[in-house]
Amino acid sequence: MNSATIILWCIAGSLFLYSWKEGTGTVKQGGLLTWKTTKQNALLLVLAFIIVGFVTVLSPDELVKTWIGPNSGWRGILLAGFIGMMLPGGPYVVFPLIAILFDAGAGLASVITIITSWSTQSLLTLSFELPFMGWRFTVIRWSMGLMIPLLAGAAALLIWG
Amino acid sequence: MLSTLKKFQIHFLLLAVIIILGILAYLQSGWDLVQNGFVQGIKILWRELPLLAAAFLTAGFLQALVKKEFINRWLGAEAGIKGILLACLGGGLIPGGPYAYYPIASALLKSGAGLGVLIAFVSAKNLWSVSRLPLEFAILGTTITIRRYLITFLIPPLMGIFAERMFGKRIKNIRENVDL
Numbered sequence: 604m605n606s607a608t609i610i611l612w613c614i615a616g617s618l619f620l621y622s623w624k625e626g627t628g629t630v631k632q633g634g635l636l637t638w639k640t641t642k643q644n645a646l647l648l649v650l651a652f653i654i655v656g657f658v659t660v661l662s663p664d665e666l667v668k669t670w671i672g673p674n675s676g677w678r679g680i681l682l683a684g685f686i687g688m689m690l691p692g693g694p695y696v697v698f699p700l701i702a703i704l705f706d707a708g709a710g711l712a713s714v715i716t717i718i719t720s721w722s723t724q725s726l727l728t729l730s731f732e733l734p735f736m737g738w739r740f741t742v743i744r745w746s747m748g749l750m751i752p753l754l755a756g757a758a759a760l761l762i763w764g
Numbered sequence: 765m766l767s768t769l770k771k772f773q774i775h776f777l778l779l780a781v782i783i784i785l786g787i788l789a790y791l792q793s794g795w796d797l798v799q800n801g802f803v804q805g806i807k808i809l810w811r812e813l814p815l816l817a818a819a820f821l822t823a824g825f826l827q828a829l830v831k832k833e834f835i836n837r838w839l840g841a842e843a844g845i846k847g848i849l850l851a852c853l854g855g856g857l858i859p860g861g862p863y864a865y866y867p868i869a870s871a872l873l874k875s876g877a878g879l880g881v882l883i884a885f886v887s888a889k890n891l892w893s894v895s896r897l898p899l900e901f902a903i904l905g906t907t908i909t910i911r912r913y914l915i916t917f918l919i920p921p922l923m924g925i926f927a928e929r930m931f932g933k934r935i936k937n938i939r940e941n942v943d944l
Contacts, residue, residue: 607859607895611818618825629828637824640867648816648863649809650778656805657785660797693861694896698903705908714904715912722890722916728862730781733774735866736873736882737941743931744883747923755915763911 647734654730658691676710680756683713687720687752691727711763716756723748812863819864823871830875841878841932848924851881855888855920859895870942879935880928888920 622629690697705714724745732741789797839847858865869882877885892913900909 605815607861607864608815608818610859610895611815611822611864615818615821615825618822618829622825622829625829633821633825633828635824636827636871637820640823640871641820644867647775647778649806650775650782651863652809652812653782653802653805654778654785655808656803657782657789657801659804659808660801661785661789661792694899698899702903705904711908711911714908715915718900718904718908718912719891719916722893723887730778731862731866732886733777735870735942737938738774739934739938739941740873740879740882743879743927743934743938744886744923747883747927747930748887751916751919751923755912755919758915759911762915 644734651730651734655691655727658727676712676760677757679710679713680716680753680760683709683716683756684720684724684752687717687722688724688726690717690721690725697721710760712756712760715759716752719755720752723751812861815860815864819860819867823867826868827871827875832876835872835876839872839877839881841880841928841935843878843881845921845925847878847881848884848921848928851877851885851924852888852892852920855885855890856892856894858889865889873939873942878928879932879938880924883927884920884924887923891916891920 619630619633622633690700701714701717704717705711709717729741729745732744736744785801786798789801836842838850843850855865858868865886869885872885873882897909900912904912
């Protein structure tokens, strides 16, 4: 079990104890709401995880490496913004890949753009955002963030070259 | 018929993505890879079940516990900058992937949190994430990590403020989206 799971269980446990203190009504309501959310989203979660599975086996690593290579400058930033959106998986998968890109000669600005783009614009994350937050929220958040990785990269390029 | 379609629109969208990815996998290396994709997905889901259970419990009990006055005062549209900063702090500290923090964000949305607060929460999770920090330092090194943090540090609160200014009034419609 990883630390994220342990911390979240601690949070859930404290919330449970707190609601116990509030009375059985609150415990009941909490359980009911948990069950309702789970029931509503179970099928969606299965679908979302199948997407994660496919993206994992399709292994775009090689593709990414050939695309960005020792690219730098503005074109590198634009490309990096695009690649960041496509990168699948959590930090354990993505950071080593970005480290490889950096060693292969990708500039600091491109690397910062990729990290930011993967963090905020990841297409894979949308398969979890859509079910839980609805399409209106997803569209607003995603499109507002579209320029941010590019701006972050441009700032890095201007400051550190 | 139309209401069923509407109710399951996200199911259909995800299904369409699965079909496209399945075709890509088939074209790349045949049925084996298609099967492999399914198996991998279910395996990852199985592995993440303990985290998912904790996330859903947190979301459920959070909804039951937080009082309307607390949300209005701290996380509603009226909470202003104070709410946005609090959301940034929460987002930065919460651990786990999107299947952990979106159920929690969804619970806050249903309980009455404002748009700016929610955008700030998600953006801070994405850009400040404290739990990701040690890994980022270890794999990408000090220089990249510190510069990346410096450059993106103000983005979560700014995104929250702008989102609230531009689309804050639409929060009712946004909330309708999740009250299926």
